[in-house]
Amino acid sequence: MAASTPGAVPHAELEVQIGRWRDYVRRREAISAADVDEMEDHLRERVADLTASGLDDEEAFLVAVRRMGNLDAVSREFAVEHSERLWKQLVLVAEPADGGTRSWRELAVVLGCAVGAGVAVKVGSFLLGDDTAFLRNVALLVLPFLAGYLAWKRRVTWQVGVALLVPVAVLATVLNVYPFAPDGSTALLAAIHAPVVLWAALVGVAYVGGRWRSDGRRMDFVRFTGELAIYFALLALGGGVLLGLTAGVFTLADLDLQPALESWILPFCVPGAFVVAAWLVEAKQDVVENIAPVLTRVFTPLTIVMLVAVLGVLLSGGWVVDADRELLILMDAILVLVVCLLLYSISARDPLAPPASFDVLQLGLVAVALAVDAVALVAMFSRIAEFGVSPNKAVALGLNLLLLVHLVRSAALATAFVRRRRPFDPLARWQTRFLPVYAVWAGAVVLVVPPVFGFA
Template structure:
């Protein structure tokens, strides 16, 4: 690596750490952070052109952004080994102008309308319901990716490469000669099911590249995407519940007047409204970030002990269900789903935690959750290997085995880092960084399932 490249990496790491600190200040909205970072980079470029090296330019640029506030001084006392942390400014709160807010909302609604109409067009032009279902992610998520590319001002090269990568699984699920089960009601084979369920995950991780504005190597940007994913799910659930109530009341009232809106509901509201709600929920996450940040730590603390109790019950069910070779396949599938849910809870809890706080009871509870998940994973892996030794490899068994191995590595190292944190031998930043470092492994695995498994198992 050249000296200039090494300096560039150091500068990016400094900016990432600065961004991570500023992002955790709840008085600063996400758009403000983006604007501050753009301004910081402009200042650095100007100072470097004046003869300063990258580190000097970074320090001066941060200093120019203002003086210290109480939060910055507290942060500097805890991390006094880095000079720039003593210079961070949390500026006076300035709300976005009304014009800017309405402009962003207008663009969001255009993307939402585009997603809804694209789904409706797919539904009208394609008669095969299975073809429509497997292409829904490839129709909806590009609009979300485009919205992020516009909002984050992602370089066009990043957008082009991301689109090219997304085209690969889209072509695979549509062109692979998947086999169907024989009979009067043919069903898709297992490799088709695996491809259809894993392709949206791969596409979602590619959307994350544009969520980072092209800076996908940044750990802070990846953790932002983890937070966004959890918060998006929350808003989608709230929108769905509210829509169900609203539609139910509307149907009831109009039914009394002998007006049936069911055809309109099935023909337009579902195919257009549901995809559009994804864009609206994404806008709400970005616009109302401070509101969600007050809720997420509470949700994490509520669901972590409940998830721990669930895992203990699941572990007992696995151990008392007789010889591991006779454990039901359905039970193993449910265990995988539970482990994935625990992983999401772990990621979301870590993303919602203030890394400057000392270890507490909740951190020990998280360690217990991860340890129990490891035990469940070990028992499930033993059962899978026993079944494979007795009945041989199949596509679904191999996929489940691979997923459990990927989860095993993630959870095992997370447990080790959490243990070091609660014992005071490691900073929480090490736990947080591991989560974002490991995310590309999941992208590689789902890509293997979508692209390699079908031909490997003869598309059966």
């Protein structure tokens, strides 16, 4: 293998090796995503120096990793050089007097963003008035505060900060300037897909610190998204129980908590809890990573059973051709859930482990999801042929075609991995590299679909 020249684009195999190293380091306790980024930069610098001296990519990688020493030693070195880091206490015995300064500063930033999101939602609901307009803008009112916290956490450059403003400005203009028909389909579609665009182009870019081309960082964002959903659900359940008990006490005292609940408590608590959940994910990554594999192993077989039952009902009842809109929407929701479970399962898996029984089970999940998607596509083409094209049908058809491509390629790569013909990395890379396609599609639904269908 020819030696790489300084500044050349790394070979694909080198990127695979670095990706495996990063996944291994990422799972170690007390090492945050930002620290892994710095360690990866350190590793890449050593690889570049070694390739410049005449080694090929594989030799340079092995020598660089060996010279970096074991991870505990590297962690200790990082702790000495970056004394303000919170995780220093887990590496060094002695802790400086100001060791908790950054943690308190971060807590203040989180609380400020949480309160800011609540205030934005409350002010937005008052200024917009119309429920439909508020629904279109609610993501614009909440997600910038979450992205702001992540940008502060990642210490993004000013160029990345400016890039984060672009999707917010574009969507804020489109969602409030387009002449949507009252209670029209395109307005609802825009309201549903705008959060998807913001989640990818705003929150995602802030989370990866501007490194949107890195497969490893995008996979970290997938993991972050799943963990955030877990923490937010836990906060919602706990908050719901607390509010229910409080409302019960108020009722016994002949006081009605409902007006305050609708006007003040929920508008502040829900968006605030979303930001706090993100902070918990960042602060307790090692705890959630122990939960993630368990959740995927529990819900994957349950989801397969659900899909088989759905497929059996659809085929036995003759509902494929006569499926109504509500059924098709439900089928799309199920398929999206399957893709999310697939992504989270892959993000939680050890990429260096050999194929196991759970990988076969996951392949079965993809196969059954493909069958359900095929049934949904037949039903959609049937409805379009009978009733014509509408905004809802066009968007649903586009989403199902994207899901079909995603699942077909995933099935092929998963089959090759289970049969030990290909490593796990191509399957993981396919997930992260196809994710931007969903974001682009969601952007097209917001920007292009409304004028094409006359904003109806």
